[in-house]
Amino acid sequence: MEKTGITIYGCEKDEAEMFRRYSPRYGVEPTIIKSVVSAETAALASGNCCISVNHKTEIDLSTLRALKENGVAYISTRSIGCNHIDIKAAEKLGITIGNVAYSPASVADYTLMLILMSIRNAKSVLCRADVHDYKLCAVPGRELRDMTVGVLGTGRIGQAVIDRLNGFGCRILSYNLDPQAKAEYVTLGELLRQSDILTLHMPLNADTYHILDRKRIQSMKHGAFVINTARGSLIDTEALIRALENGRLGGAALDVVEGEEGIFYHDCTNKPIHNQLLLRLQKLPNAIITPHTAFYTEHALQDIVENTIQNCLEFERGKR
The missing domain is CATH 3.40.50.720 (NAD(P)-binding Rossmann-like Domain)
Structure with missing residues (x-):
């Protein structure tokens, strides 16, 4: 069975390890990128319509346009809040935004x-x-x-x-x-x-x-x-x-x-x-x-990673 590709931006070491651990269970092929998403790094998502981003990076119109040009149709943010993403611009470009729940x-x-x-x-x-x-x-x-x-x-x-x-x-x-x-x-x-x-x-x-x-x-x-x-x-x-x-x-x-x-x-x-x-x-x-660390537990990270993967798979199924 062909694996679903997901490009994961701004991925720290602990997150990367979890994505590598859990992706095979879901038939997912992760492309893990340490750098954050931007207009300059958007081409790294080429070939994958789903990407995952962290909550630390502002995603503005220029970044969204670059992602759209590289075939991105779905962005899953590894957070509950979406205030770092220009939601209205994403809607106009036809890019769907999803968030994740965690413990x-x-x-x-x-x-x-x-x-x-x-x-x-x-x-x-x-x-x-x-x-x-x-x-x-x-x-x-x-x-x-x-x-x-x-x-x-x-x-x-x-x-x-x-x-x-x-x-x-x-x-x-x-x-x-x-x-x-x-x-x-x-x-x-x-x-x-x-x-x-x-x-x-x-x-x-x-x-x-x-x-x-x-x-x-x-x-x-x-x-x-x-x-x-x-x-x-x-x-x-x-x-x-x-x-x-x-x-x-x-x-x-x-x-x-x-x-x-x-x-x-x-x-x-x-x-x-x-x-x-x-x-x-x-x-x-x-x-x-303290430096925005309240969410940072092993249990929450596992929730974030698995729910990110599931978000992307659900979008892929709906697209098909």
Whole structure:
């Protein structure tokens, strides 16, 4: 039987190993390319109508046109979000876009870790321990059972976070544009006013861009914590920094930051970083920053690889 070819762009070593491991089970021949997709690398997809891309690369009109010229009809992004792809341009060119679902437990577990690190002053504790300062923090930590957690977005990941929070005995409030989960829903205004911790789990689109803006940050409970493992641009970062600096907010733990592209997933040890918002955040004692790594577990990677392959095979079958 003839194998289906898939060109896989921007493939890291761990992903490449999994694609090589699982592709034969599905009768797929992967062409694994380390470089990211672009107008210049589009010709590498020639012969395969299906390609896979990562979530780190912006795919604009020029790249889409080049892919179309090389016979690409389907793009499967190895992410849930598609905001890095010009969807309207793809539609006009007749290119279908697909995303993948993966274990929500990966991001949910990480979210709980960031919540606990925030309310227990983990950044201060670890930094001081590194220089052999073992005194107790000036301010004691807090316990989740005494707090109200607001979950902004109750899709698969938001629901998984709620499931985990239930075991801590805290009060849980939720807000979603389309309430469907088993949760205590309130208005967005009430969520902000009542939550000691606000955790974000919404997709990024025109409706949710800067959903946490200056005005909404000002309406939050004094001393509240903000956790974001979704997309950086859900938050007006400048407004967040000001609220952290002046004590309006108690802290923030961010796995995603506006303008992270070209910085996160790269070794910038000896390179200049021009994202001033990121640099300001990292200097704050009450801000924890991690490089968009919440999804990164073995289980999630397996889900991403297998679902990518299945997406492409389903498109091929439909095309035939």
